[in-house]
Amino acid sequence: MKNNRLIVACGSGVATSTTIAEKIKRMFENDNIDFPVEAVDYKSIMSELNNTSIYVYIAKPDDDVLQKAEELGIDVYAGVPFLTGMGADEIYTDILESIKKYKGE
Amino acid sequence: MFDINLVNLEYNHNNYTELYSDIANELNELGFVKPSFAQGLIDREVNFPTGLETEYLNVALPHSEIEFVNKPFIYIAKNEKELPILQMGDNKEIKVQYFFVLGITEPQNQVILLQLLIELFQDKEFMVSFKNLDTNESAYLNMVNKVKTLEEKHEE
Numbered sequence: 482m483k484n485n486r487l488i489v490a491c492g493s494g495v496a497t498s499t500t501i502a503e504k505i506k507r508m509f510e511n512d513n514i515d516f517p518v519e520a521v522d523y524k525s526i527m528s529e530l531n532n533t534s535i536y537v538y539i540a541k542p543d544d545d546v547l548q549k550a551e552e553l554g555i556d557v558y559a560g561v562p563f564l565t566g567m568g569a570d571e572i573y574t575d576i577l578e579s580i581k582k583y584k585g586e
Numbered sequence: 587m588f589d590i591n592l593v594n595l596e597y598n599h600n601n602y603t604e605l606y607s608d609i610a611n612e613l614n615e616l617g618f619v620k621p622s623f624a625q626g627l628i629d630r631e632v633n634f635p636t637g638l639e640t641e642y643l644n645v646a647l648p649h650s651e652i653e654f655v656n657k658p659f660i661y662i663a664k665n666e667k668e669l670p671i672l673q674m675g676d677n678k679e680i681k682v683q684y685f686f687v688l689g690i691t692e693p694q695n696q697v698i699l700l701q702l703l704i705e706l707f708q709d710k711e712f713m714v715s716f717k718n719l720d721t722n723e724s725a726y727l728n729m730v731n732k733v734k735t736l737e738e739k740h741e742e
Contacts, residue, residue, distance in 0.1 A: 491634065492634025496647070496688055496697075496700060499694065538675065539674055539675055540634045560675065561674050561675035561676070564704055565638055566641065566707070567641055
C-alpha cells in the first residue's frame with residue numbers, strides 16, 4: 482500500500498502540527514493501531530499530499546489544496562478540535578474509519 | 587520555559603499588531619528573541635492565524651519560525667480589551683484577551699510543553715481560575731504549579 486500515511490499540517494510544521502501529530506500517535510498506540518503519522522509544513526503541502534492517505538489540517542487549506550486532496554482520494558479532517566478538546570472524539574472516530582478503509586478492512 | 591519576567595497581565599492595546607510588537611520588544615531586551623521576532627510573529631499571524639476557541643476561554647498561541655528565537659520560552663499576556671483575531675483552521679474571527687506567545691527552537695523536544703499547555707486549555711478548573719487572577723505573580727505561580735502537577739501525573 483503506497484499511500485498509507487496520516488499527515489498533520491500547520492503553518493510552519495513547528496508547533497501545533499508536531500503537537501497534534503504526537504497526540505494522534507499516542508491515541509493510535511493506545512488503540513494498537515499501526516499507522517504512520519507525520520507533522521509537515523503547510524508550505525510543502527502540495528507535494529506532501531502525493532504520498533498521503535489522511536490529511537489533518539491545522540492551517541486552513543486553500544481551495545487548490547482541497548481540490549488536489551479530493552482528486553487523490555485523501556480524507557481531510559480538521560485538527561483544531563485536538564487542540565481545544567471540543568469535538569476531538571468524533572473526528573478521531575472518523576479517522577479510525579478512514580484507516581479501516583485504507584487498510585481494506 | 588516559564589519565567590516570572592515573562593508574564594504581563596496589564597497590556598492595553600487596540601490590536602494584535604501593537605500587542606505583539608510590544609511583547610517582542612520586551613523579549614528582545616531580555617535576550618530571548620532577535621529584533622525581527624515582532625515581524626515574524628505578525629507575518630505568521632496574517633498567514634496562519636493562531637486563535638483558539640476553547641470551551642472555557644479564548645486564547646491565541648502566537649509564534650514565529652524558529653530562526654527568530656534565541657532560547658525557548660512561553661510568554662503569558664493579557665490585554666485589557668478583547669482583541670479580534672482569526673481562529674486556526676477555519677479563519678473565523680474570535681475575540682481574545684489571553685495570549686500565550688511561544689518561543690520554539692527545537693520542535694521535537696519542546697512539543698511536550700505544548701501538549702501540557704493544550705491540556706491546560708481543556709482543564710475547566712484551571713481556565714476558570716486563570717481568568718480571575720489579577721497579578722503577574724499569581725498567574726505565573728498558578729501556571730507553574732499546574733504544569734508541575736500535570737508533569738507528575740504523566741510520570742506516574
